[in-house]
Amino acid sequence: MYDFGLTLKSYRTAKQLTQTDLAKKVNISVSMISRYEKNEVYPPFEILRSLSVALSVSLDELCGTKARGTVSLYGLTEDQETVVKTLIDEFRNHNSAFKKETTPKQLELLGKIVVEFSK
Helix, strand or coil, X not given: CCCHHHHHHHHHHHCCCCHHHHHHHHCCCHHHHHHXXXXXXXXXXXXXXXXXXXXXXXXXXXHCCCCCCCCCCCCCCHHHHHHHHHHHXXXXXXXXXXXXXXXXXXXXXXXXXXXXXXX
């Protein structure tokens, strides 16, 4: 049986957030976070969405539907988002072609990542 409260708490603590921290990020009361974690009430969709963004997890993961390897772009600049999306596409293309070596395009993208982290 799925336990939303336990899942919420585990994602919150993994991010080293207190209930107060998460409540502020989602713009709800601390008591509501507590009630969600105790399974006394379940959040409406808009709050679920806000929780997933604040915790950088998909709605599927938060709701126990299916764990997926999602990448959150929350908090990134537009340039950083572009680099990450392009890098993901490059690795998908690389993997689908079964190549074993890093392509020049992948090396260029890795360089862009270094530049973005150096800013």
